[in-house]
Amino acid sequence: MTSLSIGRLARATDVKVPTIRFYEQIGLLPEPERTQSDRRLYGEADVRRLAFIKHARQLGFAVEAIRSLLALADDPDRPCAEANALAAEQLAVVETKIERLQALRHELRRMARADCDGRAGDCRVIEALGDHSLCADDHDRPATPGALGAL
Amino acid sequence: MTSLSIGRLARATDVKVPTIRFYEQIGLLPEPERTQSDRRLYGEADVRRLAFIKHARQLGFAVEAIRSLLALADDPDRPCAEANALAAEQLAVVETKIERLQALRHELRRMARADCDGRAGDCRVIEALGDHSLCADDHDRPATPGALGAL
DNA sequence: CTTGATCCTCTAGCGGCTAGAGGATGCAGG
DNA sequence: CCTGCATCCTCTAGCCGCTAGAGGATCAAG
Known part of the structure; x- marks a missing residue:
């Protein structure tokens, strides 16, 4: 051995x-x-x-x-329903995160596309961060606590 | 005021x-x-x-x-190149995470679909976790450190 | 016999908060 | 004026899943 x-x-x-x-x-x-x-x-x-x-x-x-x-x-004799439930739950967690990240990606892409090259005072990126109303996405919706957290 | x-x-x-x-x-x-x-x-x-x-x-x-x-x-007079860079970097981070999560989702869906209902000993979920070779996805590739971490 | 890799335990730190103790105010109703 | 409750203050500790480092013992090769 x-x-x-x-x-x-x-x-x-x-x-x-x-x-x-x-x-x-x-x-x-x-x-x-x-x-x-x-x-x-x-x-x-x-x-x-x-x-x-x-x-x-x-x-x-x-x-x-x-x-x-x-x-x-x-313990192979225990029923595996719990395992299925855990997998399903984890799948739901991952799916939620994907959706959320896709919304963020959309928003970041809009910001990055601006790609201004002048003074910070005129910077679209900074402006976009400061003024949430410029956002189309609802990335401020409640979301699961921790949805922004660990994977 | x-x-x-x-x-x-x-x-x-x-x-x-x-x-x-x-x-x-x-x-x-x-x-x-x-x-x-x-x-x-x-x-x-x-x-x-x-x-x-x-x-x-x-x-x-x-x-x-x-x-x-x-x-x-x-400081509105500073050049905003840095802001653009930070936004682009953050976009890249988010895109990496999305890709990674999509691979995980794929894998979890395969697991969840099995949806066995017998003993844990025969559970597909547990089996899939134990035997990585059953995985099609390359979710074990190096990945950025912390890619699994915070958003 | 020495060197350097590996091992041991223990404590502290990371990020980004969150929770709770233990106490001082502020404000409204009676 | 008093009571009672909301809000505020500071401070410390905890969350997750590790990671890093101190300070030392042991091992394997040359």
């Missing part, structure tokens, strides 16, 4: 060493065995689990959601 | 009171006058400045970028 140092696990999964320790600290990864000199030792299962976590993070799942997904993955 | 309490300014601009104090603390808003009993007093210029900040934040500009934009807005 193979066993990996934390550095090797990091390279194997493309996750940084401090991040691995962080995941252990918050309980996403189990506490691994240790060598006599207290160094962490990982096995194949850890590689799989960390890859799972990494992939879920890339898809934008919050750590708490990943915790739930891991619990499901750990 | 009108003068507003922090609460009124908050209502006028739809920015929360603690956020206004925060903006003052980090130097986006100037320290306002105070009443005898140490309460902040704002004027029209503050309303405009805060609206500017709010709008820029809605468009996803980082605080540091807003600082630069405000400096430009404060």
